[in-house]
Amino acid sequence: MLDLLSGFVAELRTVGLPVSMTEHVDAARALTVIDLGDRALLHQTLRAVLVKNGEHLGPFDRVFSLYFSPRSYDLPVDDEIEVAPTTLTPAPPGPSAGELDEALMEALESGAAGAMQSSAAMAVDRYAGIEKGRPVGASYYLYRTLRHLAMEEVEQELAARRRGDDASALEERLAADYAAEAVATFRDLVEDEIIARLVDERGLDAMAVATREALPEDVDVMLANRESLAAIEAVVAPLGRKLAARLAQKRRRRRRGPVDMRRTMRESLSTGGVPLDIRFRPPRPTKPEIVVLADMSGSVALFARFTLLLMHALSSEFAKVRTFVFVDGIDEVTHFFEGEPNPAVAADRIANEAAMVAADGHSDYGRVFRAFEERYPDAVHYRATLLVLGDARSNYHPPEPASFATTARRARRVYWLNPEPEAYWRSGDSVLDAYADSCDEVRECRTLRQLEHFVMGL
Numbered sequence: 001m002l003d004l005l006s007g008f009v010a011e012l013r014t015v016g017l018p019v020s021m022t023e024h025v026d027a028a029r030a031l032t033v034i035d036l037g038d039r040a041l042l043h044q045t046l047r048a049v050l051v052k053n054g055e056h057l058g059p060f061d062r063v064f065s066l067y068f069s070p071r072s073y074d075l076p077v078d079d080e081i082e083v084a085p086t087t088l089t090p091a092p093p094g095p096s097a098g099e100l101d102e103a104l105m106e107a108l109e110s111g112a113a114g115a116m117q118s119s120a121a122m123a124v125d126r127y128a129g130i131e132k133g134r135p136v137g138a139s140y141y142l143y144r145t146l147r148h149l150a151m152e153e154v155e156q157e158l159a160a161r162r163r164g165d166d167a168s169a170l171e172e173r174l175a176a177d178y179a180a181e182a183v184a185t186f187r188d189l190v191e192d193e194i195i196a197r198l199v200d201e202r203g204l205d206a207m208a209v210a211t212r213e214a215l216p217e218d219v220d221v222m223l224a225n226r227e228s229l230a231a232i233e234a235v236v237a238p239l240g241r242k243l244a245a246r247l248a249q250k251r252r253r254r255r256r257g258p259v260d261m262r263r264t265m266r267e268s269l270s271t272g273g274v275p276l277d278i279r280f281r282p283p284r285p286t287k288p289e290i291v292v293l294a295d296m297s298g299s300v301a302l303f304a305r306f307t308l309l310l311m312h313a314l315s316s317e318f319a320k321v322r323t324f325v326f327v328d329g330i331d332e333v334t335h336f337f338e339g340e341p342n343p344a345v346a347a348d349r350i351a352n353e354a355a356m357v358a359a360d361g362h363s364d365y366g367r368v369f370r371a372f373e374e375r376y377p378d379a380v381h382y383r384a385t386l387l388v389l390g391d392a393r394s395n396y397h398p399p400e401p402a403s404f405a406t407t408a409r410r411a412r413r414v415y416w417l418n419p420e421p422e423a424y425w426r427s428g429d430s431v432l433d434a435y436a437d438s439c440d441e442v443r444e445c446r447t448l449r450q451l452e453h454f455v456m457g458l
Contacts, residue, residue, distance in 0.1 A: 001031060004067060005024075005027060008046075008068070009024050009027070012059075015063065015213065016215035016217070016218045017060065018052070031045075040113075043064055047061075055215075065192050066199065066207060097126070100119070103115075104119045104149070105154070105157070105158065108179075108182045108186060109158065116186055117189055117193075120192075120193045124141075127144055127149065128142075129141070130197055142187075145190055154183065155179045156179075158182060159172075159179035163175035163176075195207065218449055221419060222420070222446060232306060237343075243310075243314055243455055246456065247314070247456070248317060258281050259281070267279055288318055288383075288384075288412070289318065289319045289320045290321045291384050291411070292311060292321065292322070292389065294324070294325050294326070295326060295389060296350070297327045297361075300390055303389065303419035303445075303446075305347050305351075307389050307445075309344065313343060314455065319383075325354050327356045327361060327368075328363060328364035328367055328368065329357050329358025329368070331354045332379075363395055365390070365397070365399060365400075365404075365431060365435075366398045366401075367397065369403040369404040381410055382411075385415070387415050388416045388439075390416075392416075392431050392432035392435065393431075399434035401434040401435055404438055405437075408438035413440045415439065415442075416435065417445040418443070418444055418445065420446075421446070
C-alpha cells in the first residue's frame with residue numbers, strides 16, 4: 001500500500017500539484033488510522049492531507065480514481081497496515097437489458113453503494129465493449145455505456161418516482177436534486193470501473209501517461225485546445241488577485257531604504273566610529289510603470305490575450321499600465337481597459353476594434369517599432385518598464401533594430417517574453433537576435449506558471 005501511495009503522490013506532482021515530503025509522510029501516517037476498505041473515507045482523507053488549493057480537486061480526483069480504483073483493493077499491502085476487506089460484491093453474470101435497467105433504477109432509488117457499484121459493473125460488461133489491445137481512452141467507453149443507458153431519461157424517471165403525485169414545488173425540487181446527484185454518482189462509478197479494467201489490461205504506468213492532464217497554469221498556450229483555453233481564462237482572474245496580494249506583501253516587507261550617511265556619521269561620533277552604527281533611510285516602495293507591446297498575430301494572439309488579462313488584473317500594483325497591440329501596424333488600447341470591470345470584454349474589443357493592421361496583415365516588427373518611435377515618443381521613459389510580447393517572427397521583413405534600441409535606451413528595464421520554445425528562437429524568419437542585445441532579459445514564457453514567475457520578479 002505504501003508503494004501505491006508513493007506512485008500516487010509522484011503522479012500528483014507530475015500533473016502539477018505541489019505535494020511536499022512532509023505531506024507525503026502525513027498521508028502515510030493517515031493510512032494507519034483509517035479503514036482502507038472504505039474507499040470514500042480513503043479518498044476524503046488523502047484529499048484533506050494532500051490538496052491545498054480548491055482548483056486542484058479535479059486533477060486529484062482523476063488521479064485517485066486511477067490509483068485507487070474499486071478493483072485495486074486486492075493488491076499486496078504492507079504488514080504494518082491492516083486492511084479491512086472490501087464490501088463490494090461482484091457483478092452478476094449476463095443480465096438482460098431489461099434486468100439491468102430495473103437493477104439500475106432500484107440501485108439509484110436506494111442509494112446503496114454496493115448496489116450502484118454492481119449496476120455500474122454490469123453496465124460496463126454489457127455496453128462498454130472494451131477490446132483488449134485497442135488504444136482507446138476511457139472517455140470513449142464511458143460515452144458508449146451512458147449512451148446505451150439513456151441516463152437523461154433515467155434521471156427524469158427517478159425524479160418522477162421520488163416526488164410522487166400532487167407534489168409541492170419544494171418536493172419537486174428535492175426530487176430533481178436527488179435524481180441529479182444519484183445519476184452523477186453512478187456516472188463516476190461507471191468511469192471508475194472502466195478505468196480499473198483498463199489498468200488491469202494496460203498497466204498502471206501506461207494508463208497514468210494516457211490519462212494525464214496538465215493543470216491550466218501548466219498548459220502550453222500555443223498548443224491548447226478550446227477546453228484548455230477556457231480553463232486557462234477561468235484561472236487568470238484568481239491568479240491576478242493572488243499575485244497582487246503577494247506583490248503588495250513583498251513591497252511592504254522592504255524595511256530598509258538606502259544608507260543614510262548623515263545619520264550614520266552622527267550616531268557614530270560618540271564612539272569615534274568604532275563600531276560603526278549604520279543607519280538607513282525610511283523605505284519608499286515604488287510601483288513600476290509598465291508599457292506593454294503585444295503581438296496579436298496568429299496563434300501568438302492567444303498568449304498575448306492572457307498576458308494582457310493578467311497584467312490588467314494586476315494594474316492596482318503598478319503605477320500605470322499602457323498597452324499597445326500590433327501586427328504590422330500599432331495602436332494604443334489602454335482606454336479599452338479603463339472603466340471596464342471585466343478585462344475579457346476589453347480583450348474581445350481589442351481583437352475586433354484595434355487598428356493594428358497597416359499593410360498586408362502579416363507581422364512586421366521593424367515597421368512596428370519604427371511607427372511606435374514616431375507616434376508615441378513619450379510612452380517610454382526612465383521610470384517605465386517595457387514589456388514586449390511576441391515570437392519575433394517578422395516574415396523576412398527588415399528588423400530595423402535601431403528603432404527598437406532607441407526606445408529601449410529610454411526605458412528603465414526591457415523584457416521580451418517569447419511564447420515559442422527557446423530552441424526555435426533562431427530559426428526561420430525569427431529576428432529575435434536583432435533585438436536581444438537591447439533587452440535586459442529575453443525569456444521563454446509559454447504557460448501561466450512561467451508568466452507568474454516573471455511577474456513576481458518585477
